[in-house]
Amino acid sequence: MTGIGTRPGRPLPRFEALAPARLDDAQLRRNLGKATATIRGKRQTVVDELPHWEALREEGRAAKAAVLAELDVRLEQLEARVRAAGGQVHWAPTAADATRIVGDIAARHAAREVIKVKSITTDEIRLNEALAARGIVATETDLAELIIQLAGEPSSHILVPAIHKNRSEIRELFVARLGQGDLTDEPRALAGAARRHLRAKFLSVPMAVSGANFAVAETGAVCVVESEGNGRMCLTLPRVLVTVMGIEKVVASWDDLGTMLQLLPRSSTGERMNPYTSIWTGVTPGDGPEEFHLVLLDNGRTQVLADSVGRQALQCIRCSACLNVCPVYERTGGHAYASVYPGPIGAILTPQLLGVEQADSLPYASTLCGACYDVCPVKINIPEVLVHLRGRAVERQAAGAGTHPYPRLERLAMRLAAWAFGSTTRYTLATRVARVALRLLGGGGAVTRLPGYGARWTAVRDLPPPPAQSFRDWWDART
Amino acid sequence: MRVALFITCFNDTLFPDTGKALVTVLERLGHVVDFPAAQTCCGQAHINTGYRRDAVPLMRRFVDVFAGAEAVVAPSASCAGTIRDLYPALANETGDASLAAAVRETGARTWEFTEFLVRRLGVTDVGAYFPHRVTYHPTCHSLRVLRVGDAPERLLRAVRGLDYVPLPQGDECCGFGGTFAVKNADTSVAMLGDKLRAVQATKAEVCVAADNSCLMHIGGALHRQRAGIRIAHIAQVLASTESERLA
Ligand code: SF4
Numbered sequence: 001m002t003g004i005g006t007r008p009g010r011p012l013p014r015f016e017a018l019a020p021a022r023l024d025d026a027q028l029r030r031n032l033g034k035a036t037a038t039i040r041g042k043r044q045t046v047v048d049e050l051p052h053w054e055a056l057r058e059e060g061r062a063a064k065a066a067v068l069a070e071l072d073v074r075l076e077q078l079e080a081r082v083r084a085a086g087g088q089v090h091w092a093p094t095a096a097d098a099t100r101i102v103g104d105i106a107a108r109h110a111a112r113e114v115i116k117v118k119s120i121t122t123d124e125i126r127l128n129e130a131l132a133a134r135g136i137v138a139t140e141t142d143l144a145e146l147i148i149q150l151a152g153e154p155s156s157h158i159l160v161p162a163i164h165k166n167r168s169e170i171r172e173l174f175v176a177r178l179g180q181g182d183l184t185d186e187p188r189a190l191a192g193a194a195r196r197h198l199r200a201k202f203l204s205v206p207m208a209v210s211g212a213n214f215a216v217a218e219t220g221a222v223c224v225v226e227s228e229g230n231g232r233m234c235l236t237l238p239r240v241l242v243t244v245m246g247i248e249k250v251v252a253s254w255d256d257l258g259t260m261l262q263l264l265p266r267s268s269t270g271e272r273m274n275p276y277t278s279i280w281t282g283v284t285p286g287d288g289p290e291e292f293h294l295v296l297l298d299n300g301r302t303q304v305l306a307d308s309v310g311r312q313a314l315q316c317i318r319c320s321a322c323l324n325v326c327p328v329y330e331r332t333g334g335h336a337y338a339s340v341y342p343g344p345i346g347a348i349l350t351p352q353l354l355g356v357e358q359a360d361s362l363p364y365a366s367t368l369c370g371a372c373y374d375v376c377p378v379k380i381n382i383p384e385v386l387v388h389l390r391g392r393a394v395e396r397q398a399a400g401a402g403t404h405p406y407p408r409l410e411r412l413a414m415r416l417a418a419w420a421f422g423s424t425t426r427y428t429l430a431t432r433v434a435r436v437a438l439r440l441l442g443g444g445g446a447v448t449r450l451p452g453y454g455a456r457w458t459a460v461r462d463l464p465p466p467p468a469q470s471f472r473d474w475w476d477a478r479t
Numbered sequence: 480m481r482v483a484l485f486i487t488c489f490n491d492t493l494f495p496d497t498g499k500a501l502v503t504v505l506e507r508l509g510h511v512v513d514f515p516a517a518q519t520c521c522g523q524a525h526i527n528t529g530y531r532r533d534a535v536p537l538m539r540r541f542v543d544v545f546a547g548a549e550a551v552v553a554p555s556a557s558c559a560g561t562i563r564d565l566y567p568a569l570a571n572e573t574g575d576a577s578l579a580a581a582v583r584e585t586g587a588r589t590w591e592f593t594e595f596l597v598r599r600l601g602v603t604d605v606g607a608y609f610p611h612r613v614t615y616h617p618t619c620h621s622l623r624v625l626r627v628g629d630a631p632e633r634l635l636r637a638v639r640g641l642d643y644v645p646l647p648q649g650d651e652c653c654g655f656g657g658t659f660a661v662k663n664a665d666t667s668v669a670m671l672g673d674k675l676r677a678v679q680a681t682k683a684e685v686c687v688a689a690d691n692s693c694l695m696h697i698g699g700a701l702h703r704q705r706a707g708i709r710i711a712h713i714a715q716v717l718a719s720t721e722s723e724r725l726a
Binding site: 391418435460 | 526565
């Protein structure tokens, strides 16, 4: 149900094909506009409190870049520390490996049911589906994740997966799926209904599966940051805890974790600190789970690491600040990206994880306005990576791969323009032809209808009447 | 100072009045303007659409054409941004170290018009007169690539007779984005709609910006809707005087 787009070998539907239906959804537009504006405002307030915010961002960027540069060493260090603390470590090169590992652990404990928290990485590997195929039911415990799980929809936001739903829609869903008839749409009542449903699970289910925000190589500590406390229940009550973590989530030191914990809550929920931060190291007899497994997931990440421009996407701490400021995301929502990772970070991460030809519309789902780069707490230059990936998409299209609807035509037009602009004579001729053509199309006035792809421009916009004289002609006549 | 004008292919072809206005302002301030005739296009559309290799000859050409210039000034934030922000990576890809060095050196001398006036020349009052209610759309590349800051607003506030109204949510993208406007036409229009509402809320007569490309997008819709608000490049407002209105 979740995790669209990560089936190997099958390209994602194109962004511009999915966007119109979302743009037309008035409820979605209103929910998203309201929610993103609120989070943006809160973030700005708590960021403005810190005079050294820019220095902190630089610290965060440098820490992440450094750990990525020696990732092999740091991961082995992490593995050794986790083992020394009584945990078990598994390496999962692919999504299939990771789901098999988790399924085997569940089978060993005869678990028919697992509870989950921090599920974006497990969405990426489609864990719930894989477990269901083995007869194991996975229940999401984060309220928003639970909502979309009950609705049978994928997440549309990294941090607020149900950002596209408002409370009356949630009430209807709870009435239908949790059988709680006399529910109002008060947030307190909705949370109470979810709590009643989940508390029973926390006390009975033998195994939990979590993601991780960070893991500290020097100590083997794993960290999960959340708002509701349901995560803490998952991490402490079941007998077995399995954490599935992308290999890029490791940080070198406890100090670096400190930096990240200052950057993340302010950027994501607009809080100085989030309500629940759980940190554990291996297992502790008599306290928490008896068995701890850490699954280190690659699933395309080492391939991203090999790209000197694109690799900065792996610095991401999934705060979702870039989604909340993105003018494209704010209007289309997450589902138009057809990817577990939506918004600006999704537009640079998904094509790299899947192979750019599988998701070659995503790098174009941006005006390159740069708002994302300004807010990113680890200074990922998202516009730079978008432009870089457009280059790689075009290379793949030239080799016959990708989903572009008219790659040959576009290539021809671009080649022709570059050729024309390669000499002053050709340039002057080409721009004169353009002006004459526009004059003919507009009958001397504004151009209201262009042929071909130009029609997408003139659908809602006129073009001004072309001038009789170019600047160059004016300059030549003047001197 | 001798200023080399980079008119940009788009302004040369469709908005020559902007170039004339830029020349007028700089000459009024006592500077000499050169127009190197061999200039064509910076290749921004190629780079931003992914046709990086096709842009390399255009980059070489730009660097050659403007080699000796003391300052290169363009009436476009996104074209100036191409030189400063996009060329260095493209030059590195060619493996040509002397080209990469030349690109960095040219970039350091390349300015968008309003930042050139305020930052380089230290001028905010250019002696203009423009008795109209004006709002200003700060384009994304002027704000977040070139970081021109409040330079354009300071120039506008110094214009005699001008009634300046700040644009609500001004720093939000208008939805143009070059080929984005046609590749993602529906999303572009959704963004444009919100920008138009903000422009109309100012009750301005004229919406100005430092980029005719975004202005063509905003102005094209204002014209289609017969909104009664016209667009003008900021250079045309700054060139206007009591005796001559150029916007
Ligand atoms: S790319 Fe940056 S802003 Fe976006 S989610 Fe990742 S860390 Fe946050």
